[in-house]
Amino acid sequence: MxxxxxxxxxxxxxxxxxxxxxxxxxxxxxxxxxxxxxxxxxxxxxxxxxxxxxxxxxxxxxxxxxxxxxxxxxxxxxxxxxxxxxxxxxxxxxxxxxxxxxxxxxxxxxxxxxxxxxxxxxxxSSHELYQELSQNYEFERRLLEMVELRRTKLDKANKEEASAINQQILALHARLGRCRKAISATEAKIQQVEKQQNR
The missing domain is CATH 1.20.1440 (de novo design (two linked rop proteins))
Incomplete structure (x- = not known):
């Protein structure tokens, strides 16, 4: 076929x-x-x-x-x-x-x-998944930028500010983890769809 x-x-x-x-x-x-x-x-x-x-x-x-x-x-x-x-x-x-x-x-x-x-x-099917993947990658990029921004602020922060910034960085890393899981899941879906299409 x-x-x-x-x-x-x-x-x-x-x-x-x-x-x-x-x-x-x-x-x-x-x-x-x-x-x-x-x-x-x-x-x-x-x-x-x-x-x-x-x-x-x-x-x-x-x-x-x-x-x-x-x-x-x-x-x-x-x-x-x-x-x-x-x-x-x-x-x-x-x-x-x-x-x-x-x-x-x-x-x-x-x-x-x-x-x-x-x-x-x-x-x-894959067209929508490509869009979803693109959005997830864009979200990952923005999160990495936000982490980098807070790390720059951390260098100039006092002890109290540093504690708050560290909490923000931890929260951003948690979101990054979820975002990367979503990327892996979408990539797996795309692979599945394309395998079915090529049968």
Whole structure:
């Protein structure tokens, strides 16, 4: 049985065919506004600068080929999300030509649904967990900053102030412990979800 990532790759191959047909139809040749642009997409979406749609599909293929390992959860989740954004951007361009939309509506719509299902399968449960993990890491970072701040104050504090600051540091360490437990639990959940998805 193919994995969600294999199915996503199959959809990208089909998207490449759609983009090639689109380029061959030369929809942009008579559009002076587009011809004057250095790139079809915003640079925050694609690094590629081209007026040929297939060039952007090649960038997506390269990104999928070099996805970070699943163990690097933040990077993997971010890369998958970026691919999803890029594919949706190409789909919008493909559907922007009325003649193209009319000729390909049924066929393209079906393929688009299959693609979205493939991405959704990868992203559904793990996407929320990646967000949760990110929030937990951010919380851990803030707690460490608060501990460091109080340690700096401790160096300048008198005996009475030092006692109160030490209590605060102990309380923060307790919160850090709970936060790190939450991080481990979320990482375990992500691993479980991704194992199930790859079955």
């Amino acid at each position: 193919s994995s969600p990532l294999d199915r996503l790759n199959q959809q990208i191959v089909r998207l490449a065919e759609q983009a090639k047909s689109f380029d061959n139809a030369k929809w942009f040749d008579k559009n002076r506004y587009i011809q004057a642009q250095p790139s079809l997409f915003d640079r925050t979406v694609f690094a590629t600068k081209s007026l040929i749609l297939s060039d952007y599909v090649e960038e997506i293929k390269a990104q999928i080929k070099h996805l970070p390992p699943i163990e690097k959860r933040h990077a993997y989740g971010f890369a998958i999300q970026r691919v999803a954004t890029q594919v949706e951007a190409i789909i919008r361009v493909l559907k922007s030509t009325p003649v193209w939309a009319k000729e390909n509506k049924a066929r393209f719509s079906k393929k688009n649904k299959v693609y979205k299902k493939a991405v959704q399968k990868i992203m559904q």
